[in-house]
Amino acid sequence: MTKPPVTSDPKTAGAPSRRERVREATLGEIKGIARRHLVEHGVAGVSLRAVAREMGMTAPGLYRYVSGIDALLVAITADMFDELAEAVASADASAPPQDTELRLHRALRALRAWAIAHPAEFSVMFGPRSRLDPDADITPALEAGSRFGSTFFALFERLLQEKDIPFPAEEEIDPDLRVELNSFADTVGLAVHDVPVGAALVLTTCWVRVYGVVCMEVFQHLDFVMRDMEPLFESELQNMMTGLGVRYRPVEEGEGTSTRTAG
Amino acid sequence: MTKPPVTSDPKTAGAPSRRERVREATLGEIKGIARRHLVEHGVAGVSLRAVAREMGMTAPGLYRYVSGIDALLVAITADMFDELAEAVASADASAPPQDTELRLHRALRALRAWAIAHPAEFSVMFGPRSRLDPDADITPALEAGSRFGSTFFALFERLLQEKDIPFPAEEEIDPDLRVELNSFADTVGLAVHDVPVGAALVLTTCWVRVYGVVCMEVFQHLDFVMRDMEPLFESELQNMMTGLGVRYRPVEEGEGTSTRTAG
DNA sequence: CGCTTTAGTGAACACCGTTAACCAACATGA
DNA sequence: TCATGTTGGTTAACGGTGTTCACTAAAGCG
Numbered sequence A, B: 001m002t003k004p005p006v007t008s009d010p011k012t013a014g015a016p017s018r019r020e021r022v023r024e025a026t027l028g029e030i031k032g033i034a035r036r037h038l039v040e041h042g043v044a045g046v047s048l049r050a051v052a053r054e055m056g057m058t059a060p061g062l063y064r065y066v067s068g069i070d071a072l073l074v075a076i077t078a079d080m081f082d083e084l085a086e087a088v089a090s091a092d093a094s095a096p097p098q099d100t101e102l103r104l105h106r107a108l109r110a111l112r113a114w115a116i117a118h119p120a121e122f123s124v125m126f127g128p129r130s131r132l133d134p135d136a137d138i139t140p141a142l143e144a145g146s147r148f149g150s151t152f153f154a155l156f157e158r159l160l161q162e163k164d165i166p167f168p169a170e171e172e173i174d175p176d177l178r179v180e181l182n183s184f185a186d187t188v189g190l191a192v193h194d195v196p197v198g199a200a201l202v203l204t205t206c207w208v209r210v211y212g213v214v215c216m217e218v219f220q221h222l223d224f225v226m227r228d229m230e231p232l233f234e235s236e237l238q239n240m241m242t243g244l245g246v247r248y249r250p251v252e253e254g255e256g257t258s259t260r261t262a263g
Numbered sequence C: 001c002g003c004t005t006t007a008g009t010g011a012a013c014a015c016c017g018t019t020a021a022c023c024a025a026c027a028t029g030a
Numbered sequence D: 001t002c003a004t005g006t007t008g009g010t011t012a013a014c015g016g017t018g019t020t021c022a023c024t025a026a027a028g029c030g
Helices: A018-041 A048-055 A069-093 A100-117 A119-126 A139-162 A175-188 A197-218 A230-243 B018-041 B048-055 B069-093 B100-117 B119-126 B139-162 B175-188 B197-218 B230-243
Strands: none
Touching: A018 A048, A018 A069, A018 A119, A048 A069, A069 A100, A069 A119, A069 A139, A100 A119, A100 A139, A100 A197, A100 A230, A119 A197, A139 A175, A139 A197, A175 A197, A175 B230, A197 A230, A197 B197, A197 B230, A230 B175, A230 B197, B018 B048, B018 B069, B018 B119, B048 B069, B069 B100, B069 B119, B069 B139, B100 B119, B100 B139, B100 B197, B100 B230, B119 B197, B139 B175, B139 B197, B175 B197, B197 B230
16 A cells, blocks of 8 residues: 555645545435435435434534535436436447437437436426525536536537538527527537527427426326327437438337336 | 215205305315415425414314325315416417417417416426325326316317318327327327327327426526527427417417516 | 214424534644 | 644534324304
């Protein structure tokens, strides 16, 4: 064991001190347990006291790591966004790099697959902020969320360059909508690549549809009327893709999501 | 247990006894206060104790009227569905009966308007069940929800009879999706009117899009990127309508929703 | 009038978030 | 090495929550 300096030398600023390491570790444990409580008991079942209890601590001790229950929820939400982003990115990377269409298919299916595999997480990420204080600071989650979105933005831009996907001309778009779309393209980074507003519109439309069908499935809003939502998702995917002028690729072997067998 | 009616005369079975009247009144008060707490403090701010306190009662007393907090939430959710259904139905009725297309436009805009005017309510109605016990009995809410849906189903059927709206042939639809759509058409009452599966599919697709765009707005998922979501909603509406072969009707004078001026 | 049902109370239990006062171990500078 | 300030935790406490139980007072009814 080459013993590193116990104290943190200002020169070795990159290497965290021992103190920082253990601190980071317990913070990780806190978030891990909170995350498990989230999936096991729902968001209402996440509590500082329970987490502390499970760690053999008392609740006030957690305030050394987290400024309150809201901050903890925001923190694990950010983690979950990163995790989702990673799942999507890896599905994206699993396809041949030049096959943008297949990459898009896989990325979107990965999104749905992650969502239905992690309904509790998805609910806090994409549902209403029902538990958080309305004016809580959610910037960490927002940043992680934008990291998640960037994968799709990149794919869409690629598609835009390769194919001649149809989109409305600028003049056809309502001026009010135009300013909103420009604002969107600005903050999200599409503007720097000179993506036309029409393209931004179809991107938004697609996202609305994906969001809608996945939320509907995870929130179980058609539960009493549909057992398996995968066919509907695939149908929506097909519609979207053909609307984009992209050939629909049926779900591949082993990619299928064996949805609930429930009754 | 054929116990005689609480009221003396069996003939006046329809007329509730005095006891039942006051009971119904206090139940209404309970739900009313809970509803107000919901909109003022979010769903997390609804509590039996607070409701009781405001009524000058103690919490256990409420258990004479409601079997617990979950049942109370379900009850007010059902009320809200009825209220939304009424808003949609009245918007529908505000148009000339034979102008099905306008009726549809108005009904859909009424849905969005109600949603953004009642974000807290909409969140518990259409968001994830984040607070309720997963196996709570939500049938009252489901029934009210189906009453809400029926307005749109009726409009869609009318449209289907009047116009030649394009929908895929049965053979073009994936068999798995077909069985789901048939199940849907069955339980929702479309089957009795011999609505083709293709039509059921486009209906579902439309609903997914509306649901998606409205949820997105109410849950504020594009908040950091778009100030006013109305143009996007109208664009989606236009897309949908033209896809249905229906002429898009721009928003009429006085129908517009002056959305937030926020910043 | 007497009996039964109902409405509501108070106390209690087990949770929850958060703050304040306090203490022990640690890291560091002189 | 020693003193000192920081860090990571504790206990106690306040006010909030859902829910159950035992109990009382009132209302309705034969």
